[in-house]
Amino acid sequence: MKAFSSKHLLDRKESVQMAVTIHDVAREAGVGIGTVSRVVNNSPRVKPETRERVLAAIDKLQYRPDPIARSMISKRTNSLGIIVPFFTRPFSMEVLCGVEAVSARLGRELVLYNVETDAQRDRYFSELPMHRKVDGLLIVSLSPDDTVSRRFRDAELPVVLIDAYSPMFTSLVVNNVDGAYQAVKHLIEKGHRRIGFINGLIEGNFKFNQANDRLIGLHRAFGEAGLPFEPELALTSEWSRIGGKRAALQLLSQPKRPTALFAASDMQAVGVLGAAKELGIAVPDQLSVIGFDGIEVSELLELSTVQQPLQEMGEVGAAALVELIDNPAQTPELIRFDTRLIERHTTGPVPSSTHDPEAQALRESEAPPRLVVSGSTGPIPEE
């Protein structure tokens, strides 16, 4: 009769799937819960035959330890959080893709915190440290200020920054000034002298600033070639396709329009392409266009660009974070990635028809530019 009632109990568990706990397993195997726990956690201190019995019970009851109860004790959730602005943007996607890959490979769950407004960002920045729903945080393209950084550190929540910088956390950054330099130099080498620049908006007032770095890179290339920087040829717009298009429309409507355009992001460059098409300007015959990022669409559109190793940064970032979680006592590291110029079919030699003698003379009469480049932005130490 004892067996009978026990069977009934079993039935209840199985049919209603009322979570089977460690106690059920212990009872089934005729051991204490401590032993079951030891078996589950692969403790060596358990006699092989006992282990067998417990394993059998676990298998029979289909027991799975409750992760929540586990977290309660261990203070570990086995999941990673990622704060990323506009995760849907190709740029973010590439990073996310790399992050997901190693996160999954390392057996971590990934929880996505998408931010599209300052309020959202601030909310995540202030709440996440306390929540403890993730073991660590990846932050993409957002540089937390000192107050926030301290909050993360005080909460002892491991943080790794991707495409962002803070001296307090391991940061993965790309050499933006060199990337922009390469892009502009490429244009100059193609013979372009009248080069337009569409920069991205500075989002938030953070110290780490991709947009400014790219401007600096441009200045560097200009300076090297003895080209003047003409402010009316530099515009700033949203980091999006329509932003790029709007800026391009304006730039290309000027009487002496540029023969080449450098956009601070591929999506903006795509917008430029759209604008050129609308204006009946042939690319690359009448206009060269180069972007920045190296996202997938740039390949589709045969767009010349400066590629960032976005996926790789995601992978390295996730790996670094897990490493940091397992071994919290590490000093922050600054990891730099290099960009790579990819010449495709939107950049070519200057159109001969644009050899405007007047402009030429004008340009030559000007004094060589004495640009004061203010060094890299913010606190990123030079190598």
Add this chain to the structure above:
Amino acid sequence: MKAFSSKHLLDRKESVQMAVTIHDVAREAGVGIGTVSRVVNNSPRVKPETRERVLAAIDKLQYRPDPIARSMISKRTNSLGIIVPFFTRPFSMEVLCGVEAVSARLGRELVLYNVETDAQRDRYFSELPMHRKVDGLLIVSLSPDDTVSRRFRDAELPVVLIDAYSPMFTSLVVNNVDGAYQAVKHLIEKGHRRIGFINGLIEGNFKFNQANDRLIGLHRAFGEAGLPFEPELALTSEWSRIGGKRAALQLLSQPKRPTALFAASDMQAVGVLGAAKELGIAVPDQLSVIGFDGIEVSELLELSTVQQPLQEMGEVGAAALVELIDNPAQTPELIRFDTRLIERHTTGPVPSSTHDPEAQALRESEAPPRLVVSGSTGPIPEE
């Protein structure tokens, strides 16, 4: 002196950020933990002045209830899971975007389960029901079989299917056969008679089958127009760009190549465009191309396509899931979405040069086709 020691305690909590618990608040406010809990959970049964005291203590100590401990008792995690194949694909992204939007709006966290292999899918299908790390699950483009479905139901884990079907769960599907019908009809109306079809691979042996439905839609349009279905003009490839390209290369190398190509996905259609370019075939002058999905790149490339309301499906799916979580006793619903034909610049009239008299004669000599269309796939009830 009492105050002194208490202050020290406070310091410890503040500096090491050793989580402040409900007990600390209770002590600080001079009440029991029950009262604090009531205040936190907005229970009306607490005297206003007491509430004030507790609130003050909470604010002073910066107390935040621990979500894990909360889940422990409430069995709720406040987060949604989403199982999605190749989340990086534009198709999945659009859905994900919609899901994320309402998930965030409804204050839920979103955990991402990306699946790229059958093993991964099976692992999620078998483990997720037990884990209880999410309150509910969105499953995209994957139809769980009966065994798996039962497992979810037995675990009482709310599930909503997007672009997939099971009678056991609320399912959001798009009318694939009508979408394909629209696409092919569009081509036929443009005068095309020799229409190639690049279908996607059937992934897994599930009952719900997008690929087959699209084939049926094609058959329907062909039948209506009295067009023969020529098997050598229908190929199947991966749902990707290279898949589409490979198939197109083969189709377009035939002696009497098709004048129009219908691809079962936009990415495949993009591959077709690439193939055409490589072969020096002008689109749409010498070849019309139409895709399926309506993802963002289709707009960029001016690709004619059949648009699915992907984002909307994500939004509706997430909302339905949350609704289901809050109110579990609901009968599964089948929600259908309609597609929309978007004519852009890759489809045009038949090239006159292709008016091949021989082929024409051949075609006319054939008996009008008697196609037996086997009805919609699987168990989706007709409306």
Add this chain to the structure above:
DNA sequence: TTGTACGCGTTATCAA
């Protein structure tokens, strides 16, 4: 080697 008891931070119950 194994079992017991305690604690993790909540919420819920119940008596006061």
Add this chain to the structure above:
DNA sequence: TTGATAACGCGTACAA
């Protein structure tokens, strides 16, 4: 209206 106390399911000292 409030406070003490029992769960929740697990890991882990500690005792046996």
